[in-house]
Amino acid sequence: MTDRKKQILASSQCVFKEKGYAATSVRDIAKALKMEPASLYSHFSSKEDILKITCFEMAEKFELAVKEVNDIYFNAEEKLRMAIQLHVAILTENLNSAIIFIRDWRNLTGQSLDEFISKRNAYEMGIREIVQTGIREGVFNETDKKFASLTILSSVNWIVEWYKEDGNLDAQEIATKLSDFILSGLKKAA
Amino acid sequence: MTDRKKQILASSQCVFKEKGYAATSVRDIAKALKMEPASLYSHFSSKEDILKITCFEMAEKFELAVKEVNDIYFNAEEKLRMAIQLHVAILTENLNSAIIFIRDWRNLTGQSLDEFISKRNAYEMGIREIVQTGIREGVFNETDKKFASLTILSSVNWIVEWYKEDGNLDAQEIATKLSDFILSGLKKAA
């Protein structure tokens, strides 16, 4: 990928973040780059191409993260904390793409959509297995594994809705707080 | 609101749920109702009118729910459990609208958008106050209140992504599980 292509990609993602993929026109993207709409097609084959690249680049990052966690860390709490930390890091370091990954992937069509969904499911299964490991090890409460992993992922993903780069919480702090919350809950130990 | 208008509204919401508001055309809605696009304008002034009604009807339900909780329930854990239960009930009983409420409100414009955001913020503040009460009462851990309430809301809202009416969990069960998870976390008490 050329530098120019990366630059156009980043700018597109910025516009998508603001208006959403479906409500953003190719002309909006071009305007943000101060170029003509038609010129975009020297770099991308279609508007959906931009969405596709964005979604799959993010999917790959998450795929690598879950692999890393499973390769290196041994006990379940450690694994879960690390998975959350990596997840938060990916989201915050790629905030525009992350929002598109979470919010706009539905606009993919055909085979891309199917492939994306299966990658998403694979990642979710990765998290679910960590939860399962914890239960097997006796350190997590027996619980509905699917339910628990969906709840974990939802609270992690939601940070893209309020995270600001110049806010008072950095990614590491967020990950720690989130992990504490997920592991220990709100209620004071009796 | 006439029955026919309600019917058209419900059908529109169903189409919006599938494709998203921005990607849905007035012609898509009309086709689902087996009527002509122009006929919709006997009932609604614009496509955005449908979105507006949907979002604000949902906002009102949530507004009433938080009021009810604050009027009736006294201790913080009870309040939080009830708020979650009502929230889940609203989502599951109005699944199509709920998805639009959560996902598509950004497509509102002008004053409607501002008003919607302020209603949303008010609701979030209601939840935050419940958390605050719990901390004051000494039953919740001292924590970042904003962070905690956002995390709670995110995990509750995410159920619209996977909840199926014919699934094996009903709304009450989901609310209980979610409350348990939020209050006690994943980790076994030491």
Added chain:
DNA sequence: GTCACAAACTAACGTTCGTTAGGCAATAGT
């Protein structure tokens, strides 16, 4: 029977959409 009204229709408006065709200027390789 006719009047009023609601709710649907047909037809079309002007705009915006994603995309393509074809050309022009600059740059790099030989």
Added chain:
DNA sequence: ACTATTGCCTAACGAACGTTAGTTTGTGAC
């Protein structure tokens, strides 16, 4: 110096968009 390639341009395509105007149809009230 010539050629190929890259990256942008202008112009425009056909399709789809949200919406409006004006008309017809069906229904209930008097």
